[in-house]
Amino acid sequence: MRPVLPACTGMTAPGRSKVGRANTLAQTGALKMVGTAMTARALAAFAVFIVLAGFAPARADSLYDRAFKARLTDYADPATLGAFVGQAVRTGQYDQAISTLEQVIFQDPGDAGARLTLARLYFHVGSFDLAMGHVNEALALGVPSLEVSLRQLKARIERARQPxxxxxxxxxxxxxxxxxxxxxxxxxxxxxxxxxxxxxxxxxxxxxxxxxxxxxxxxxxxxxxxxxxxxxxxxxxxxxxxxxxxxxxxxxxxxxxxxxxxxxxxxxxxxxxxxxxxxxxxxxxxxxxxxxxxxxxxxxxxxxxxxxxxxxxxxxxxxxxxxxxxxxxxxxxxxxxxxxxxxxxxxxxxxxxxxxxxxxxxxxxxxxxxxxxxxxxxxxxxxxxxxxxxxxxxxxxxxxxxxxxxxxxxxxxxxxxxxxxxxxxxxxxxxxxxxxxxxxxxxxxxxxxxxxxxxxxxxxxxxxxxxxxxx
Missing domain, CATH: 2.40.160.60 (Outer membrane protein transport protein (OMPP1/FadL/TodX))
Structure with missing residues (x-):
């Protein structure tokens, strides 16, 4: 089962180093699990609450709309494009995220963080050859902080491409x-x-x-x-x-x-x-x-x-x-x-x-x-x-x-x-x-x-x- 991709993109404003941009990409929050003793009745009530809350209005949709409008206005700003990619991934708009990342890489071919995120997206949608191409390009840039993530993704792509x-x-x-x-x-x-x-x-x-x-x-x-x-x-x-x-x-x-x-x-x-x-x-x-x-x-x-x-x-x-x-x-x-x-x-x-x-x-x-x-x-x-x-x-x-x-x-x-x-x-x-x-x-x-x-x-x-x- 392929995990859904992280929302982070690694794209930053001009002036920051390649390593800085890569570190921005690699950072993700850790989900902390807190154990709590609950009675069977409390567990049942919690499950009912989760189910009933399921179709509450999604804040992510409105965030995506705002990010999309900003992308149209500031189409050359890496930070704006990065924010849009994050919202596009969160809402399952992978085609929009891919096209935006391709634009970012066209503007800055040396953005290793953007290449890693794009490779993850291509892997997620089954385009393994394109994913491998961007992984190899990112590895050639020699960003130490991304080395482990790139090697792990490359191994997964190689397994997926096996006959x-x-x-x-x-x-x-x-x-x-x-x-x-x-x-x-x-x-x-x-x-x-x-x-x-x-x-x-x-x-x-x-x-x-x-x-x-x-x-x-x-x-x-x-x-x-x-x-x-x-x-x-x-x-x-x-x-x-x-x-x-x-x-x-x-x-x-x-x-x-x-x-x-x-x-x-x-x-x-x-x-x-x-x-x-x-x-x-x-x-x-x-x-x-x-x-x-x-x-x-x-x-x-x-x-x-x-x-x-x-x-x-x-x-x-x-x-x-x-x-x-x-x-x-x-x-x-x-x-x-x-x-x-x-x-x-x-x-x-x-x-x-x-x-x-x-x-x-x-x-x-x-x-x-x-x-x-x-x-x-x-x-x-x-x-x-x-x-x-x-x-x-x-x-x-x-x-x-x-x-x-x-x-x-x-x-x-x-x-x-x-x-x-x-x-x-x-x-x-x-x-x-x-x-x-x-x-x-x-x-x-x-x-x-x-x-x-x-x-x-x-x-x-x-x-x-x-x-x-x-x-």
Missing amino acids: VRAHLDVTAGGQIVHRRAAFPTGFAAGTSQTNVGGYAMIDGRVVFDPDTATRDLVLLDAGISVDRPFLDTDFNGTGDGFTALAGHGALTLSKGLPDAIDTLRADLTLFGDYEALGGGRDKRELGVRTRIGFRPSVETQIYLDASYGWLGESRALFADDQWSVGVGARYRIAPGWTADGFVRHYQRRGTVPAAVLGGTAFGYRTDGTEGGAALTHLLHVFEDGRAWFQTLAASYADDTILDYGAVGAGRGALVKGRQVWRVDWDHTVQLSAQGRLRFGVGYHHERIGPGGTGSRTDAWTGRLRYTYRFD
Whole structure:
């Protein structure tokens, strides 16, 4: 995981020595952690305060606007340009920061501090060759105070430029779920329960870079997770905690497509997924998916995707295969703010065996449409470059499903309509270059069957997870 770049720039007014300018760049504040004994109630109150304060008006946005106006007025003043670069980095406007630093270096090619900051920015956005060029130029200037930082960055760039590179993420955490369910008369009584469960995951990626003109990559992904979900696996109206094992593997060819402005990319993936669903059921899927991505501007990304999966080896899922098609987009709406949206249509086919129903086999087809949106905000950048993000996401699905409760009971309609709402609010805090903490809350609403005669489930979730990356 690459850390978000420090806001300092190292650019100073004319008249100061190169070493002085370099020292200005290298200085960053140290974040002091103060340990405090807190009760569980105080911790909960603190977490609620952090979440509720998340979308308070961001002072950084107004600072960026003022710095941008000053840049237009004093476009030749290094101090003004340096202040703007700092605010641009803090709000995620890396393209603006890069162009400004290029201007500074054009005016003063010997500013080693500006070259170091520019190299960090190019590294962050994946332009490794440009980053290495500025590192070498800065090293040639011979500024002792920047020697260590430049050597460390050079080593990271060299690792990133290797034809084969890999990382491994290890995650551990837990969640608390309050679940309330209501069922039609004759099926089960309504319930209200609270449960606590753990979570662990190991997930890795290997990247093969053949260094082609179209930036082709071969990606190998694999992972395994153990969860303690809280679901009604035996359809008796009571939420059951069970150990759910899941795993996935994928091989992807990611190919850049030649076009006038080098913005098209196509991915073709072969994948396999496994997920334990409880109650003797699991999903075993082998399939293929493809995605075509397009970037019409720096601020905008658009993609189209499609997938097909074979489910014939799944246990008690009574499904043969499934497919989906979708479209999505991402747009940077303001400094530090990004909006995402998607919509997809999906279908599943299968057969419930005659032995399960005690009579005639039942062939079925279910389908549905899901749409969602998310808003991500760069909430804060610490003095040493670590970042704090928050994301508010919502989705809605309207589909038909095979009702396993009705299948088990042997009565009622086996295929029913379903509506699902999800709202999630998550925060991600970068604790170090390799570690990040994620915490958040969520609400899930599901209704199956026609109003008044169907089941309804509402679940509120609080979650906390820590991930460490080895690379």
